[in-house]
Amino acid sequence: MSITIRDVAKAAGVSITTVSRALNGYSDVGEKTRRKVALVAQELNYRPNAVARSLVMNETKTIGLLVSELTRDRVGHFFMFRVMHGMHDRLAELGYDLILFSTTTARQRLVSYLDFCMQRRLDGVIVMGIRLDDPYIQEVVDSPLSSVVIDLPLQSERCGYVMTDNVYGVKLAVRHLFDRGHRTIGFVNGYSQAAVSRDRLRGYEEGLVQMGLPVDRTLMHEADFSLPGGGDGLQQLLQARPDLTAIAFASDLMAIGGLQRARELGIAVPERLAIVGFDDIELAEFSTPPLTTIRQKRLEMGMRAAEMVVATIKNQAAPHGILLAPELVVRGTT
Amino acid sequence: MSITIRDVAKAAGVSITTVSRALNGYSDVGEKTRRKVALVAQELNYRPNAVARSLVMNETKTIGLLVSELTRDRVGHFFMFRVMHGMHDRLAELGYDLILFSTTTARQRLVSYLDFCMQRRLDGVIVMGIRLDDPYIQEVVDSPLSSVVIDLPLQSERCGYVMTDNVYGVKLAVRHLFDRGHRTIGFVNGYSQAAVSRDRLRGYEEGLVQMGLPVDRTLMHEADFSLPGGGDGLQQLLQARPDLTAIAFASDLMAIGGLQRARELGIAVPERLAIVGFDDIELAEFSTPPLTTIRQKRLEMGMRAAEMVVATIKNQAAPHGILLAPELVVRGTT
């Protein structure tokens, strides 16, 4: 069917060893035969069989992207898609491919994620969107398989992480609101199963303390990262604390939900109530008014994860944990 | 390092042939040895090397997902992510994995998509988000590799397509607006390099004709599928034709952009101007007012694509082209 190294060898009148070494740039092959081999390979449109190579080299040059149940999460793509881009592009540059699988996939096959990776002989795995309470996550962290997890500070010999400095991020938001003159600042958080939620809450509290403001539970609300969730959060917070003049949200989508609800309630933003989001998703720029937010460098996040996983694979010295600095983007809601 | 079929054979006291046949459920192995082998395999936590299997079986059980330059497109995920879910989940059920690659990847490696697929020995490929003018797309259509393309009606011996019936979809929108009493209906289209744009335009025109309304170029505007593009479209259309009472958009994102712009311009929706979108993205439900739109069954789209590509791989009789019926979802903007 398809043409093999044997065909090239025959056509070029050399051994398959020589073809292999010529094409892979080894030094012990004469310039003349090298050119001959290259020419013949080109003419026959020879493509080395990656599967055969993987078998003998014991590396597949592919890394897995494990995301939590894809189907259930309806808004994760606002954050994840761009991170995926970063990963994919950088991995491609580094000569690796990205294979997608989800927690559901593994469950269907009745094997753990790790087994799945081992079976497919993946060189490494990147984990994203996994909850704190996932039963199998520890297994991949402890495994000899190179891995990096996004948004969870897990570390081990062969496992690193990359995440945004969420504490610092929300502190930025609080400080910004403080600078704008706000002294009663609410906070709408995401669900607590997400690791980032803890950090963002801590950033909020530490931010208040740093500004010399009192920390009060009636200023906080736990939502679910969804658009209507953000709206409800705003409404309930405002009901409990009518003296609120600003709210920080743990995600842009919630902030935009809050923005909409504010408009419905006839609350002027930013005049009566200031709002700041988190993430800087594509939509943030286009809300009315445009959303002030804390930008996560999603593309870079993906790239760093990619670099880290291949560095680990190659046993290169590299940091095993990266905290990306977010930045304040001031727009129209503050 | 990892444990092989040989280890299992030795431990169970049988040949590797028997282990293979026992584990794969062949009939010519005794019940007693079958149980013994299964037990030993379990105890040793044996996982067959998928790479070795692929080499000998000449199938990798993975299909590629080729998407156009990931990084450039900033809003494609609104549509694509859910389609990907559908693909991934159904493929997982069918025992296939999904490997991601983009037009940029191939260009970096200086090989065509097809070469990439052949090299990795992919069993099939699904193509999504490719423009009409892509130079390589014809190559994969004509290739012996099983393929299905999304949103482009390309067909060949081993290539099928799945797409929404866009003509019918926009007709639905026009008819709905007509039923609501509108007689001057504008249309904001996406960019013309997308195949769907042509169909949607045709649906608009045929819809008008069917309702006995005049077709007029001043009622149409070509935008770029983006949020601000939709806003601009609405504004320009309204400037040219102040008598407009309704606008159909070729995407939800553009419709939401139009919605925002209308609010900024003090135009009441739906009282003064009715708006209907296309896609039914997650946000549509949560705009203010909630967006009336034409729903594309994105999850099903992905699933059908998955089914079609494996049917083609297995040479099963199956339709080589699927037109999914969209449906009208009436909400608050009409």
Next chain:
DNA sequence: TTGCCAATCCGAAACGTTTTGGATAGAATG
């Protein structure tokens, strides 16, 4: 002449499976 070295080349093993084409033994049949 002999020995040695560098430059090229190649045969064969290895990677971990599946599968082909028997081999073996016991049971059933004539």
Next chain:
DNA sequence: CATTCTATCCAAAACGTTTCGGATTGGCAA
């Protein structure tokens, strides 16, 4: 008893690469 059949099992080849350990040549020094 000889023959055939059935139920189990297995040795070896095959998949398409990479790589180890030489083999071959020609040139050059001793």
